[in-house]
Amino acid sequence: MNVTVLLFASYADALGASSVELPLAPGATVRDVVTALGQLPGAERLPPSPLVAVNEVYASYDGVVDPGDEVAIIPPVAGG
């Protein structure tokens, strides 16, 4: 299955894109998404274990990603 991963701010700059498509096996977890992302050029500028949100909620690395989920990698937040 393909999962679309949203990137923001410094992470979007690092990978040169605001979203990427990752081919993942069915049953893949958030950890698998982070591992696959880490193989992309520019990903070496990301921390090894970035925050991830699935469907707009902070997610555990053990959570399973379903096709159609909105997965986002969240850089350190800096609002206010």
Add this chain to the structure above:
Amino acid sequence: MRADIVERPLDPAALLAEVASQASGASVLFVGTVREVNEGRAVTGIDYSAYAGMALRELRSIAGEAAARFETPHVVVEHRLGTLGLGEASVAIAVSHPRRAPAMDAARFVIEELKRRVPIWKREHYADGTREWVDPTAGVAGRGTRGEGSAAPVGEAARPMSRASRAEAGLRTAP
């Protein structure tokens, strides 16, 4: 209770008016503004961007938590996105309550949680023409990973970065 992400100038006085209530004996207004110096560098402006849907969801959740925790429905928060100049307001929070202490505590709660959880980012413009994303976790061990909310941390090697960001926020807002 209301929380919004906007792309227009904020009107803090309007937020104060919005929380006004004859049942309230105290009204508190917090306004966060663009500061001319950060980490010793001269700042000329800040770009604010967000993961819009999640930012609104988190901000509304925080306003609701403040209303429940401090027992007042009169909690309003707006955060602005876009490019802001020096002195412009990026965030405004208004709370009213029958008593002053919970009014102030609720406003403080909203800004601290906002800084900890809401996916908003800022890129500072410096006087020397450069621009950089602000990373409140920079220089802190294990940067980039942090716990979610007040509950169990999430992610691999998650650590209570909230402590670091709270300390940082505390420095900025210390009386």
